[in-house]
Amino acid sequence: xxxxxxxxxxxxxxxxxxxxxxxxxxxxxxxxxxxxxxxxxxxxxxxxxxxxxxxxxxxxxxxxxxxxxxxxxxxxxxxxxxxxxxxxxxxxxxxxxxxxxxxxxxxxxxxxxxxxxxxxxxxxxxxxxxxxxxxxxxxxxxxxxxxxxxxxxxxxxxxxxxxxxxxxxxxxxxxxxxxxxxxxxxxxxxxxxxxxxxxxxxxxxxxxxxxxxxxxxxxxxxxxxxxxxxxxxx
Numbered sequence: 001x002x003x004x005x006x007x008x009x010x011x012x013x014x015x016x017x018x019x020x021x022x023x024x025x026x027x028x029x030x031x032x033x034x035x036x037x038x039x040x041x042x043x044x045x046x047x048x049x050x051x052x053x054x055x056x057x058x059x060x061x062x063x064x065x066x067x068x069x070x071x072x073x074x075x076x077x078x079x080x081x082x083x084x085x086x087x088x089x090x091x092x093x094x095x096x097x098x099x100x101x102x103x104x105x106x107x108x109x110x111x112x113x114x115x116x117x118x119x120x121x122x123x124x125x126x127x128x129x130x131x132x133x134x135x136x137x138x139x140x141x142x143x144x145x146x147x148x149x150x151x152x153x154x155x156x157x158x159x160x161x162x163x164x165x166x167x168x169x170x171x172x173x174x175x176x177x178x179x180x181x182x183x184x185x186x187x188x189x190x191x192x193x194x195x196x197x198x199x200x201x202x203x204x205x206x207x208x209x210x211x212x213x214x215x216x217x218x219x220x221x222x223x224x225x226x227x228x229x230x231x232x233x234x
Contacts, residue, residue, distance in 0.1 A: 005060070006060035006061075006150075006161045007150065007154075007161075008055070009055040009056065009057040009059065009060050009145075010057045010060055010061060010145045010146055010149050010150035011146050011150050011151075012051060012055060013048045013051040013052055013055060013057070013142045013145070013146075014142050014143065014145070014146035016044070016047065016048055016051060017044055017048050017138075017139055017142060020040055020043070020044035020047075021040075023040050024036065024037045024040050034115075034118050035118050035123075035124070035127065036118075037115055037118055038118040038119055038124065038127040038131065039127070041127075041130065041131055041134060042126075042127055042130040042131075042134070044134070045130050045131075045133060045134030045138050046130075048134075048138050048139070048142060049134075049137075049138050052138070052141065052142065057145040057149065058145070058207075060149070060161065061145060061148075061149035061150070061207050062164065062165060062205060062206045062207060063206055063207050063208050063211075064206055064208065065204050065205070065206035065208045065209065066204070069204050069206060069208045069209040069212070070208065070209070070212050072200070072204070072209050073200060073208065073209035073210065073211070073212030073213040073216065074212055074213070074216050076196050076197075076200055076209070076213040076216075077212065077213035077214065077215065077216025077217040077220070078216060078217075078220065079196070080189075080192065080193045080196050080197075080213065080217045081216070081217045081220040081221055081224075083189055083192050083193070084186065084189040084193070084217065084221060084233075085220075085221060085224055085230075085233070087099040087103070087189075088100065088230075088232070088233075089224075089228075089230070097110070103186070103187070103188045103189075104185055104186050104187070105182075105185045105187060111185060113231070113232035116231040116232050116233075116234045117231050119131050119225075119231055119234045120229070120231055121226060128226065131222070131234060132219075132222040132223075132225075132226065135218045135219075135221075135222050135234070136215055136218040136219035136222055137215060137219075139218070140211065140214040140215045140217075140218045141211050141214070141215065143180070143183075143214065144197065144201075144207050144210050144211045144214055145207065147176050147179070147180050147194070147197075147198075148165065148176070148197060148198055148201040148207060148210055149207050151172075151176050151179070152165075152168050152172050152173060152176040152198065152201070153165070153168055153172070154172075155168075155169070155171070155172035155175055155176065156168045156169045156172040164205055165201045165202055165204075165205050165206065165207070166202055166203075166205045168202060173198050173202065176194065176198060177191060177194035177195050177198055178191065178194070179194075180193070180194035180197075181194055193214075193217065196213065197210040197213055197214055198210070200213055221233055222234075
């Protein structure tokens with residue numbers, strides 16, 4: 001990827017985060033059993049938090065803006081949280097089952113969420129806390145720096161480092177939203193979130209609003225998980 005230091009700073013934490021997911025696909029669990037995915041998540045939360053501090057990706061992406069961008073981002077984040085959580089929080093089991101069968105990977109088959117219970121508060125408050133911190137305050141900004149700060153501009157033009165967010169092409173906007181969607185198992189919710197966060201970036205010309213929105217969404221969803229025992233979201 002052209003872009004030198006900006007490209008590395010904006011993308012490296014994301015690829016380290018995604019690379020750690022591969023560990024959970026190994027045929028062995030290093031003796032950690034049920035808790036192995038949670039320990040991997042805890043480790044990458046700490047590692048990628050350090051990488052954010054080291055690379056300081058905000059130096060290479062527009063992160064300024066107006067004070068109102070924070071409020072706008074928080075409101076959009078609240079709306080995305082509702083879009084993400086409501087379909088699986090209705091009092092009608094048939095609605096939830098249909099949504100999970102057809103709008104969550106892979107269509108036609110119900111997903112298996114049994115591994116998510118390793119984050120249950122009753123099993124390990126420390127692992128649950130690190131999951132909340134990682135999802136809200138580590139991966140949320142990392143994804144915004146990569147998807148909206150780097151990928152969306154790189155898809156617009158190869159000499160992208162100085163390109164303002166308002167100058168990205170429609171094709172790059174939608175391609176980035178689609179990649180973001182299929183990074184998530186709930187790809188419909190992921191697509192809507194990607195469109196919302198991308199629109200914020202383009203409208204405000206800054207990553208401040210989409211980062212606030214993404215953090216708000218993930219924080220509210222994490223609190224929803226812990227308060228309602230809805231660990232399938234994790």
